[in-house]
Amino acid sequence: MNAHMQPTGSAYFLTQETQQTERHTLSVLVDNEPGILARVVGLFSARGYNIESLTVSETEHGRRLSRITVVVVATPKVLVQIKLQLERLVPVHRVHDLTAEGNYVERELALIKVKGTGEHRAETLRLADAFRAHIVDATVESFVFEVTGKPDKIDSFIALMGPLGLVEVVRTGLAAIGRGPEGM
Amino acid sequence: MAEKMTGAEMVIQALADQGVEHIFGYPGGAALPIYDAMFQQEQVKHILVRHEQGATHMAEGYARSTGKPGVVLVTSGPGATNAVTGLTDALMDSIPLVCITAQVPTSLIGTDGFQECDTVGITRSCTKHNYLVKDIKDLPRVLHEAFHIATTGRPGPVVVDIPKDIQFALGDYYKPEIETLRHASYRPQVDGDLKAIEAAVDLMLRAERPVFYTGGGVINAGPEASENLRELAELTGFPVTSTLMGLGAFPASNSQWLGMLGMHGTYEANWAMHDCDVMINIGARFDDRITGRIDAFSPNSRKIHVDIDPSSINKIIRVDIPIVGDCNRVLEEMIRVWRSRTNQPRTEAIAPWWKQIEKWRSVGSLNFKNSETTIKPQWAIQRLYEATRNQSKDVFITTEVGQHQMWAAQHFHFDKPNRWMTSGGLGTMGYGLPAAVGVQVAHPDALVIDIAGEASVQMTMQEMSTAVQYRLPIKIFILNNERMGMVRQWQDLLHGSRYAHSYSESLPDFVKLAEAYGGKGIRCENPAELDAAIAEMLDYDGPVLFDVIVEKDENCLPMIPSGKPHNEIILPDTANLGSIIDEKGRALV
Numbered sequence: 001m002n003a004h005m006q007p008t009g010s011a012y013f014l015t016q017e018t019q020q021t022e023r024h025t026l027s028v029l030v031d032n033e034p035g036i037l038a039r040v041v042g043l044f045s046a047r048g049y050n051i052e053s054l055t056v057s058e059t060e061h062g063r064r065l066s067r068i069t070v071v072v073v074a075t076p077k078v079l080v081q082i083k084l085q086l087e088r089l090v091p092v093h094r095v096h097d098l099t100a101e102g103n104y105v106e107r108e109l110a111l112i113k114v115k116g117t118g119e120h121r122a123e124t125l126r127l128a129d130a131f132r133a134h135i136v137d138a139t140v141e142s143f144v145f146e147v148t149g150k151p152d153k154i155d156s157f158i159a160l161m162g163p164l165g166l167v168e169v170v171r172t173g174l175a176a177i178g179r180g181p182e183g184m
Numbered sequence: 185m186a187e188k189m190t191g192a193e194m195v196i197q198a199l200a201d202q203g204v205e206h207i208f209g210y211p212g213g214a215a216l217p218i219y220d221a222m223f224q225q226e227q228v229k230h231i232l233v234r235h236e237q238g239a240t241h242m243a244e245g246y247a248r249s250t251g252k253p254g255v256v257l258v259t260s261g262p263g264a265t266n267a268v269t270g271l272t273d274a275l276m277d278s279i280p281l282v283c284i285t286a287q288v289p290t291s292l293i294g295t296d297g298f299q300e301c302d303t304v305g306i307t308r309s310c311t312k313h314n315y316l317v318k319d320i321k322d323l324p325r326v327l328h329e330a331f332h333i334a335t336t337g338r339p340g341p342v343v344v345d346i347p348k349d350i351q352f353a354l355g356d357y358y359k360p361e362i363e364t365l366r367h368a369s370y371r372p373q374v375d376g377d378l379k380a381i382e383a384a385v386d387l388m389l390r391a392e393r394p395v396f397y398t399g400g401g402v403i404n405a406g407p408e409a410s411e412n413l414r415e416l417a418e419l420t421g422f423p424v425t426s427t428l429m430g431l432g433a434f435p436a437s438n439s440q441w442l443g444m445l446g447m448h449g450t451y452e453a454n455w456a457m458h459d460c461d462v463m464i465n466i467g468a469r470f471d472d473r474i475t476g477r478i479d480a481f482s483p484n485s486r487k488i489h490v491d492i493d494p495s496s497i498n499k500i501i502r503v504d505i506p507i508v509g510d511c512n513r514v515l516e517e518m519i520r521v522w523r524s525r526t527n528q529p530r531t532e533a534i535a536p537w538w539k540q541i542e543k544w545r546s547v548g549s550l551n552f553k554n555s556e557t558t559i560k561p562q563w564a565i566q567r568l569y570e571a572t573r574n575q576s577k578d579v580f581i582t583t584e585v586g587q588h589q590m591w592a593a594q595h596f597h598f599d600k601p602n603r604w605m606t607s608g609g610l611g612t613m614g615y616g617l618p619a620a621v622g623v624q625v626a627h628p629d630a631l632v633i634d635i636a637g638e639a640s641v642q643m644t645m646q647e648m649s650t651a652v653q654y655r656l657p658i659k660i661f662i663l664n665n666e667r668m669g670m671v672r673q674w675q676d677l678l679h680g681s682r683y684a685h686s687y688s689e690s691l692p693d694f695v696k697l698a699e700a701y702g703g704k705g706i707r708c709e710n711p712a713e714l715d716a717a718i719a720e721m722l723d724y725d726g727p728v729l730f731d732v733i734v735e736k737d738e739n740c741l742p743m744i745p746s747g748k749p750h751n752e753i754i755l756p757d758t759a760n761l762g763s764i765i766d767e768k769g770r771a772l773v
Contacts, residue, residue, distance in 0.1 A: 031369060035304060046309050077498070084495035090333060091315040093369040137380065 014079060016047055020074040021053065025097070026083065027062070027174045031091040032058045032066040039089050040068060049074060049082050053108075053151075056175035066079045067184075069176050096184055097137040098176050106176035110154045115142045116165035131157045187307055187354035191346060192217035192324050194357045195284060197326035199226040201359050204255050206246065206625050208239035209232070211260025213299060214704035215286035217351035226613025231654060234646035236263050240270020240341075240616035241644065244279045244773070248605045249580055253280040253334050254622065260286045261299030264345075265306065269612060272310040276609025277429060278404055280339035282330050283311075289349040290318055291351045291756055303345045311427055312340030318347065322353035322702040329365045337372025338493040348394075362578070372492060376509030376517060384464070384488045385521040389531065391462035393537045394422040398446065399473075399512045400429030400608070401467015401491060403601045409433070409512035409600040413466065421529030423541055425453035427468045428593055429608040436597035442541065443550070446474045447744050451549035451753055452541055454742075456749035457482050459540070464488045467511040470500040480749030490514045517722055549742045549755055550594050561588060561663045561734040565595040565635065568661060571718045577631040579603060582619040584640030585611045587669035587740040592635040593698050617660060623657040631659070632723065638664040638731075639688055651727040652702040656756045658659030659721050659728045662694060665736045673739050677764065678746075698729035699707050709733035 030036050037056055044051050053071040058064070068147065072082055079097065086095045098104040112133070114124050116138075128135070128145050131153065137144035147157055151174060158169055189197065194220050201208065208231045211219045213269040222230055233239040236258045243254025258267050264285040270457050274281045285307075304316045315326045328344040380585040388394060394416060402409045410433045417440050418425050424434045425442040434441055443450035445457055457463065465483045468474065470489075475481045478500060487503040489496075490511055497506040507514055542727075552562045565588075572579045575632070580597055583589040589606055598604050604625060607615035616634040624632040632640070641662055651658050671686040695705030704724050708717040714732070721730045741756040745764050752762060 034318075035308065038305070039308060042309055081495065081499060084497075088493070090370050138500050 019077065021073050021075050022099070023073050025070065025071050025174060026072060026086070026099055027176060027178075027184060028068040028070060028086055029093040029095075029098045029138055030066050030068060030089075031093070032064045035161055036066065036091050039091070039107075040086065041072070043089065045082060047081075049078065053173040055175055064124070069174050071174055080128055087136065093096070093184060096178070098178060099164055101178065103179040104176050105179060106150060106170055106174050107148055108151050108154055108174050109146065109148045110169055110171040111136070112144065112145045112147060112158060112161060112169050113142060113167040113168050114161050114165050116117055120164050124161065127157070127164075129161050133157065186207065186358045188354060189357050190221070190351065190353065191353050192351040194323050194355070195327065195346065196221045196228055197353070197357055198324065198359075200225075202229075202328070202331050203252075204228055206243055207255040207257050208233055208242040208246070208265060208622065209434060210236050210239060210259065211636060212286065213260075214260035214261050214288055214348045215257065215263070216317060217345075217348065217415070218257065218284070218286065223417045228732045231621075231650065233618070234649050235644065236266035237269050237614065238554055238621070238644050238647040240267050240274065240281065240283065241612070241615050242616035242622030242625070242647075243283075244270060244274055244277075244615075245605045245619030245621075246580055246626045247279050247281060248403075249602050251602065252582045253282055254282040256281060258285050259299065260288055260303070261301045263299075264303040266309055268306060269610075271307055271343065273607050273610040273612045274341040274616065275310050275312065277607065278339050278341055278400060279341070279581060280334040281341035282334050283341060283454035283611070284345045286351070287316065287345045287347040290347045290396045291349070293347065293726065295467065303343065307343045310341070311343050312338075314343035314345065316345045316347075316661050317350055317429055320350055320353040321626070323350065323355065324357050325360050328360050328456050329442065333370060335369075337374075347709050349504060356377075360421060363733065372535050372651045373494070373508050374492070374510040376490065376507040376514040378517065379518045380505055380507045380629075381514060382521055384507060385518055385525060387462055387486055387505065387523055388420060388422070388464065388522070389420070389530070393461040393532055393540075394420070394452040394464065394530075394534065395442075395456045395460040395462075396422055396424040396434075396464050396466065397426070397457060397468055398424060398430045398433055399427040399468025402430055402433040403467075405467065405511035407601055408517055409467075412512060412515035412519060414438075416515055416522070419522050419529060420465070421517060421531050423456055423538070425449070425456065427471065427474055427608070428606060429602045430468065431593060431599045432598035435599040437599055442545075444593050446471075447476070448594065448742065449545045449739055449744075451742055451755065454750040454753050455544045456541055456743060463487045465491075465667070466515065467491065467495045472500075475501060476744045477747055477749045488608060511540065521651030547755065549753075551756055552738075556711060556734065557711065558735045559714055559732060561665065562591050562740055564661075564663060564732050564734060565591050565709070567714050568633070568635070568718055569596045571715065571722060572631060572633070575631055575722065577629060578627065580620075580627060580630055580632045582616040582623060582624045582632070582634045584604065584611045584616040584634070584636045584643075586637045586640055586671075587673065587738075588635055588640075588663040590638045590670075590740045596635070613640040615640075617641055617644050617658075618647045618650075620658040620660070621651050621654075621656055624651070624658050625654070628656075628723070632657075633659045633661055636660055636662045636664050638666065638691060639668045642692075643712055646701060648698070648701040648727060648729065655726070657724070657726050659730065662722070662732060663734050664691075664694070664731050664758060665734060665738070666691060669738070670740065672737070676739070694729050694731035694747075698727075701727075703727035705729050705731065707731040707733065750752050
């Protein structure tokens with residue numbers, strides 16, 4: 001039954017995972033109470049799970065509920081543990097593994113500052129238009145763009161801006177929601 | 185019905201409403217309003233400890249021996265940080281505790297005030313849940329919610345941190361109904377899935393080499409769970425082994441009992457785990473002390489796992505039939521389903537398996553070479569056990585951590601649950617003495633014995649003073665080998681017998697020490713005098729420190745060493761421990 005597991009020579013560490021890691025997006029519905037973010041983040045650090053992105057904000061003011069969207073990279077076995085360990089926290093209502101459940105949309109917003117004049121400036125604007133980036137601040141030698149989309153779209157835009165005078169970037173982290181009429 | 189009172193009064197009122205009779209605590213500046221409120225009532229009795237760690241272990245002993253939550257009250261800053269070890273211990277062993285910590289006034293929080301610490305920050309990872317109450321309106325709900333969370337689902341410690349100004353503030357006290365408690369997010373699953381239970385029973389009905397592997401969850405599920413375990417074992421005829429935490433759930437005097445399993449478990453229990461075809465885990469968590477090398481753990485079995493905590497399932501060992509639920513309810517259902525299928529135990533089908541088990545049993549893995557000149561620690565425990573069997577009193581045993589703990593688990597036998605208090609998960613030296621105090625507070629007429637080592641017992645020695653103050657006649661049975669015996673054994677196993685700091689120099693004279701505290705001290709080093717000395721200890725009406733001078737270099741065996749599977753267990757006749765563990769095993773704990 002455990003034949004697929006590789007020997008590690010160790011009785012006290014978890015068996016070496018032979019499975020590949022996967023990137024999953026989890027949606028976590030929590031009570032918005034003091035310390036909840038510390039509980040979630042503390043759980044990840046205490047148990048050695050990796051967070052790639054974490055977004056949190058109150059989503060239902062009246063019921064004081066927050067939604068945390070967290071992107072994790074782990075093996076399938078650990079992904080199940082992460083979900084169960086999160087659900088163990090008293091203020092956590094539900095955890096959905098959106099990636100495992102399939103049908104969902106994800107978006108991220110980034111603000112990107114680019115400096116440049118002349119031909120670079122014109123090329124910057126052409127690319128921004130292609131990526132549907134909005135200009136939210138402009139001076140004679142710089143722009144701040146707002147761009148939303150999937151993380152890889154933002155990655156591409158940032159990569160293109162690199163040689164054109166990229167100064168700095170801020171990103172919100174991922175927000176994700178299931179498709180269709182059902183709520184969480 | 186709301187009633188106006190101060191926050192401090194609410195604390196006492198909530199404790200009284202929860203049926204709390206005893207709390208263990210230590211006052212300090214920030215906790216004074218609560219202490220003042222306590223002074224003016226008689227419902228809740230306070231036991232003054234000598235160190236806050238002692239308070240938490242007392243509460244653990246109290247909780248483990250009664251099934252009720254243990255309650256601790258400490259002040260801010262050092263009071264709270266001293267409680268951390270016991271809170272972590274309770275979390276690891278799933279013991280229901282409510283720990284009320286005082287905090288500096290809200291206006292001082294975050295200013296590095298005197299005796300301020302970030303209690304909720306520090307205890308977040310060592311509690312099941314914790315609260316900082318910043319509004320008097322929240323206090324009644326939080327206090328009752330704390331008890332609800334500590335005692336339901338998988339039990340654990342809950343901290344309620346109350347700033348001093350909230351203790352003084354006036355507010356409306358009420359006792360909320362459990363259903364109205366805010367945490368809609370907290371709904372432990374107690375009833376096991378019926379389909380899974382039926383599948384489990386069907387698997388058990390086909391088993392040829394079955395074994396019950398039971399744990400602390402059976403104890404936590406209440407005495408009925410132990411009754412049901414006995415009934416199911418009788419119905420099926422299957423052998424039963426248990427973890428350290430589960431001892432007493434199944435009677436050691438029963439012929440189906442294999443003894444404890446794991447690193448220092450019996451040969452028959454570990455071989456049965458390794459060779460079984462159906463493993464029925466009830467309320468245990470596949471801890472590393474149990475599994476040994478996990479890629480070689482019970483390689484040919486189908487595994488059933490009953491646990492109230494879903495995150496315990498498939499955490500370490502993949503199982504075939506997981507059942508999330510309360511052990512007692514699941515056991516009841518298993519009995520019902522088994523009865524609906526058959527009225528016969530599987531005596532015939534598993535007869536060859538029992539024959540094999542008898543072969544393993546005949547190895548006598550707990551045997552040791554006795555001596556006429558020095559007291560062997562195993563023998564001392566056997567003599568203690570025999571002496572306590574004649575007592576009319578109920579007997580409770582606590583332990584510290586180390587060799588003596590394992591010998592106690594091997595050689596002291598339990599027929600009832602809640603009689604065995606030990607630090608399993610965290611392995612906290614210094615647990616046993618205060619735990620014994622807590623047990624004796626809960627059971628004033630019982631015989632409570634801390635089986636201790638001379639190193640461990642010094643970690644919380646000062647609670648002897650608490651025992652004397654409250655006339656708690658605990659017996660501290662010190663197996664004194666002038667070594668941190670388990671550390672020394674590992675240094676023999678792994679480090680070429682270089683005994684780095686594992687011996688006890690400048691030991692106190694425990695007899696004089698006992699007398700200094702106002703208790704009785706007894707020393708014994710002659711095997712011929714041991715029985716009489718034990719009788720003297722048991723007859724004395726008051727706390728006793730009994731210094732048993734034992735063989736210095738005895739090893740605790742059998743042992744499954746680091747990096748080895750169950751079937752490579754070391755037996756007592758092994759001559760040279762130093763050659764057993766390979767290079768890789770050395771990195772392990």
